[in-house]
Amino acid sequence: MEVKAGDFISSLPDEILFHIISLLPFESDIQTIFLSTRWRFLWNMALVKHGSKEDVPNAVSGFLTNFDEHNPIRNTRRLQFHFGQDGVLSAIIAPNNKLHLDFSAEINHENPRQFGWQIELNAQNLSLQPSPSTFFVKTLYLISVNRLSSEAVSSMVSKFQLLENLKIIACNGLESLSIDSDTKLFDLTIFDCPQLKSLHIKSYKLRTLLYRGQFPWFWPEFHFNLRNAMLDSRQGPGYSSFKASEFDRVLLTIKNSEILTLCKWTFEALICPSLSSFQSDFQFYRLKDLWWIDNYSKGLYNSDVLISFLKLCPSLERLFLTIDHNSYAMPSAASCSKQVGRYTKLQHLKVVKLEGFANQEDEILFAERLQDVVAVEPLILIASDGICFRNLTKVPSHESHQPDKTSPLLQEKYFYKFVQVKHINELCPKHAHMSL
Numbered sequence: 001m002e003v004k005a006g007d008f009i010s011s012l013p014d015e016i017l018f019h020i021i022s023l024l025p026f027e028s029d030i031q032t033i034f035l036s037t038r039w040r041f042l043w044n045m046a047l048v049k050h051g052s053k054e055d056v057p058n059a060v061s062g063f064l065t066n067f068d069e070h071n072p073i074r075n076t077r078r079l080q081f082h083f084g085q086d087g088v089l090s091a092i093i094a095p096n097n098k099l100h101l102d103f104s105a106e107i108n109h110e111n112p113r114q115f116g117w118q119i120e121l122n123a124q125n126l127s128l129q130p131s132p133s134t135f136f137v138k139t140l141y142l143i144s145v146n147r148l149s150s151e152a153v154s155s156m157v158s159k160f161q162l163l164e165n166l167k168i169i170a171c172n173g174l175e176s177l178s179i180d181s182d183t184k185l186f187d188l189t190i191f192d193c194p195q196l197k198s199l200h201i202k203s204y205k206l207r208t209l210l211y212r213g214q215f216p217w218f219w220p221e222f223h224f225n226l227r228n229a230m231l232d233s234r235q236g237p238g239y240s241s242f243k244a245s246e247f248d249r250v251l252l253t254i255k256n257s258e259i260l261t262l263c264k265w266t267f268e269a270l271i272c273p274s275l276s277s278f279q280s281d282f283q284f285y286r287l288k289d290l291w292w293i294d295n296y297s298k299g300l301y302n303s304d305v306l307i308s309f310l311k312l313c314p315s316l317e318r319l320f321l322t323i324d325h326n327s328y329a330m331p332s333a334a335s336c337s338k339q340v341g342r343y344t345k346l347q348h349l350k351v352v353k354l355e356g357f358a359n360q361e362d363e364i365l366f367a368e369r370l371q372d373v374v375a376v377e378p379l380i381l382i383a384s385d386g387i388c389f390r391n392l393t394k395v396p397s398h399e400s401h402q403p404d405k406t407s408p409l410l411q412e413k414y415f416y417k418f419v420q421v422k423h424i425n426e427l428c429p430k431h432a433h434m435s436l
Contacts, residue, residue, distance in 0.1 A: 050082045056152040060091055060101070061159065067093055067135050087148060097138035097162075101153065104144035104170070112173030114195060115147035119154055121163060121181035139165040146173055168193065179203060191436075197239045209253075210436065214238030215266065217246065220253045229254040230261040230433045234293050236328030237269075248274050255284060261291040261433045264305050265330050272308070281343075287313045288348075291320040291431045295327040301362045303369050310373050311343035319349065319378075320431040321366075323356030345375040353431075354392075355383035364416045367392055381421060390418040 049059055063079040079091040088105035137160040145153050145168070157163070165187040168177070176198040179188065187208040188201070196213060202221040208228040215233035231254070247270035254260065275282050290313065292306055301323065310316065352370065357363045367380055380392040395417055 047076045047078065048080045048082075053083050053087060053148065053152055056081060056083055056089060056149065057156040057159070060089075060156055063091060064093070064099070064135050064137070084148065089149070093135060097136055098141070099137045099139070100141040100143065101145075101156075102141075102143040103146060103149050112195070113147040114173050114175045115150055116176040116178075117145070117150045117154065117171075117174055118178045119166075119180070120158055121160070121179075121183045121185055122158070136160075136162045138162055139167070141167045141169065142171070143169045145171045150174075165189075167191070171196075176200075181205075189436075210433065212436075218250050220249050223249065223252045225256045226254055227257060228259045228432070229257040230259075230291075230436070231266060232261050232263065232293065232433070233266060234263050234324050234327040236265065245274065247271065251282075255282075256286050257284065258286050259289045259432050260284070260287055261293070261431070262309075263293045263327065264295060265328050267309050268305055268330050282312065283343075284313050285315060288315055288317045289320075289431055290316060290318070291322065291433055293322050293324055293327055295323060295329050296325055296358065297329055299358075301357065301366070303366050307369060307373055310346065314344055314346065315348055316346055317348050317350050318431070319352045320434070321352065321354050323354075323358075325356070343373075345373055347375050349374050349376060349378045352378045352380045353383065354380065357382070360418070363392060367394075367416065382418070389421040391421045393417050393419055 047063065051059060059079070059081045067076070077093040079089070081089040081091070083089070088103070090100075090102040090105065092100040092102075094100060140157065140160060140163055142153060142157075157166075161183055164184055166179070166185060167189040168174075169189070169191045171193045173195055174193045175195050177190070177193075177196060178200040179185075179202065181203040184205050185203050186205060187210075188203070188206060189208075189210040190196070190199070191210070191212045193213055196216045198219075199211075199216045200219045200221065201209075204222040204224055206224045207226060209226055210228075210230040212230065212232040214235045214237060215231070216238045251271055251274055292309070294301070294303075294306060306321070310319070352367075354363055354366070357366075363382055370378075377394070382390045382392055384390060393416065
């Protein structure tokens with residue numbers, strides 16, 4: 001091997017280099033891929049095995065059992081398992097007890113076969129977790145699971161008794177999903193499963209639910225008190241015949257959330273009609289951070305639905321409003337204002353962040369409309385091209401020579417001006433769901 005001057009380490013045998021890597025923390029480990037192609041090869045080198053579909057659980061179990069990050073002979077973090085005619089599983093062990101299982105190499109994106117999937121996590125037999133493994137799965141990523149691999153994955157997942165965080169991503173063909181857990185499953189993420197029509201969750205310890213995609217028929221069997229809920233269904237409903245009454249369980253599930261993402265159409269079609277069924281005034285009384293996904297209708301922006309929702313959020317501190325011009329819009333919707341009972345103006349709203357508006361006039365009109373439901377003057381920030389931010393500031397008219405920007409809506413005349421803002425992350429950190 002030709003060795004560059006001063007680079008003696010790269011000439012060492014693989015076993016010694018593996019030992020060096022094993023002595024480093026993971027964050028430093030991964031930086032070694034930038035040293036040279038040799039180090040990059042060592043990091044990406046995978047254990048390659050072959051077998052049948054039925055062998056997948058045992059292959060992964062053996063992979064985890066043999067892993068020891070402190071042993072240079074047993075610290076391989078990647079497994080590539082070939083099964084069936086075209087099946088390929090890529091398994092990666094990541095820090096903080098994370099395991100990625102990715103079946104995307106075998107996906108037929110054009111014509112995925114439909115399938116139903118049931119995942120059961122129970123505490124009947126803790127010895128099912130691979131032993132004497134030093135690695136216990138707490139966070140599991142299931143990526144591009146399909147009809148061929150779903151049964152084997154279900155068998156495998158049932159053995160992860162310490163699982164706390166489950167992420168199901170980009171499973172084409174997945175039509176119905178049922179998750180039954182009596183263990184400590186705290187966090188559940190379901191992203192980008194375009195054919196999903198039915199979702200059943202039974203997990204009384206769940207605290208975080210992140211969902212992105214067309215909204216399915218959703219049955220939460222327990223009214224678990226979510227603290228963090230994301231319902232990003234800007235693509236609209238995933239099935240044709242939905243009833244507002246079927247959303248009551250979901251509404252009770254997300255009621256106590258402190259962090260929430262919601263689409264305008266979801267409130268119009270599912271939440272608003274349900275409010276009348278509650279005997280007392282319904283409120284999201286713990287909600288502090290709201291990401292609201294809205295749209296324009298026939299070229300116009302109407303904030304009435306959002307204003308109605310804000311009346312249900314007495315503790316709100318931060319509002320993130322995104323206009324997505326491709327977001328699903330209800331064909332017709334009744335007014336929600338009649339369904340909202342008594343309310344107190346928002347006392348704690350500190351920051352309002354706007355993005356996606358078509359023009360400055362609509363931004364100003366919304367700022368004026370917001371005055372109806374707030375008792376304070378929040379900082380209003382407006383995103384421009386996703387990089388630059390402006391502060392929408394209200395100024396008394398006697399300080400300006402621009403009467404054309406005077407607002408006719410308030411007794412005290414004023415106008416709005418836009419001020420360039422720096423250090424946006426200090427003023428207004430991103431909503432927790434925006435970077436997912």
